[in-house]
Amino acid sequence: MKVTAVLLAAGQGTRMKSSLPKVLHLLCGKPMLWHVLEALKSATTEKPVVVVGYGAEEVTKYLGDAAQTVVQEPQLGTGHAAMQAESLLKGNTDYVIITYADMPLLRGETFQRLVETQRLNSGPFSLLTVVADDPRGFGRIVRKTDGTVDAIVEEYVATTEQQQIKELNVGAYCFKADWLWDALHRIPKNPKKGEYYLTDIVEIAVKDNLPVQAVVHDDFIETIGINTRVHLSEAEAAMRQRINREHMLSGVSMMDPASTYIEAGVKIGRDTTILPNTYIHGQTEIGEGNVIGPNTIIRETKIGNHCKILSSVLEGAVLEDDVDMGPFARLRKGAHLKSQVHMGNFGEVKDSTLHEGVKMGHFSYIGNATIGANTNIGAGTITANYDGEKKNPTEIGEDVFIGSDTMLIAPLKVGDGARTGAGAVVTKNVPEDTLVVGMPARAIRKLERKKKGK
Ligand code: UD1
Ligand code: CA
Secondary structure, eight states: OOEEEEEEEOSOOGGGOOSSOGGGSEETTEEHHHHHHHHHHTTOSSOOEEEEBTBHHHHHHHHTTSSEEEEOSSOOOHHHHHHTTHHHHTTTOSEEEEEETTOTTOOHHHHHHHHHHHHHOSSSEEEEEEEOSOOTTOOEEEEOTTSSEEEEEOGGGOOHHHHTOOEEEEEEEEEEHHHHHHHHHHOOOOTTTSOOOGGGHHHHHHHTTOOEEEEEESOTGGGOOOSSHHHHHHHHHHHHHHHHHHHHHTTOEESOGGGEEEOTTOEEOTTOEEOSSEEEESSOEEOSSOEEOSSEEEESOEEOSSOEEOSOEEESOEEOTTOEEOSSOEEOTTEEEOTTOEEEETOEEESEEEOTTOEEEESOEEESEEEOTTOEEOTTOEEEOBOSSOBOOEEEOTTOEEOTTOEEESSEEEOTTOEEOTTOEEOSOBOTTOEEOOOOOOOOOOOOOOOTTO
């Protein structure tokens, strides 16, 4: 049995007041569209079709090969949008799920339920509804006496009586494919707006005496549709709760989930504790038994087990096990801290590897360097890696003791077991097991000043 999803995403999203297509607005770090496609995976068997229009190029580029796309131009309503998928899907699938790309909270299980309902329905399609006090401008579901659906009435044409109906059209439908395409062509143009409404397909089935089933959903939150940025923030809060809940149920502790911001797709191992005001973004993977936060930002980073990270910022870094960081430490792209590294306050590491057991307690900058195991980096040590034109490497061996406030002028090598005295300015390679000291500043030549912008 082939089930294919068609996602309607051609609308501009005027009410968002944005130049970015609505479906590319982010929800917990991922575009709305990503969330819908994720949810649809478990309910479909084929690659989805996304109907694009406004910002088609941007949306298509984002999708890559995650979906097939078809352009709707001009955009003449949701029924007209659905028709665009016919050329790709006719004869190629048994069931078609049609849904709107601005409903990012709908879950995979919900789409599965919809498909299951339709498989048992002798009629041509089933749709998802929700009962709620706040209608939010949704279409109203009019039922027949036998319980099947008679019509969906859009809010702006609903009579006062119909406006009181509490059952609403969520915007997810599962159709028998061999019935759908012809029925779409029979949808009449709406006389008021000149558009073709997908919701009018109910009346086509009713005219042919075919039963339309409704799956009544009990979770209103899941059916939040996004038309404005206020809705977007509500959906963000709901999605964040959902993500945090899933992590907690799989063994992650959170002292205050309401102030814990974890993006979709982040992985966290058991017995890790996330403390308040912590942000975890992107493709970040965190192992077991770590304590992270409070006040920490982590992006695109891999963290092993049993690390402690306090009030720090980590981007594009790798940490192995038992690393102890912070408060106020910063890792930038390419920082690799091996096991048992200790990094104290006000340190910065970029494009560097710190081998096992390295200690840098206070106020240091390490860039484009490798630091051997068990080396101690004294307070205020700087790798002067940039000569104004290019970045130069620094290589420090094992068991080295770098004295406080040492300037390491790269390119430079410091051999195993060497020591530098406090305040040393090291300009030449240091052999193994050697102590170097001093070098007071003195004028050595006149500089030619470079003009800015040249
Ligand atoms: C729609 C439903 C309404 C339902 C509500 C739930 C219709 C006529 N109405 O209203 O019954 O309660 O969703 O959220 O279907 N789109 C296109 N091409 C178009 C027009 C729209 O692709 O020509 C896409 C939009 O990008 C959007 C989706 O279809 O993702 C829904 O369009 P929108 O204008 O948001 O419909 P609603 O007014 O919310
Ligand atoms: Ca909508």
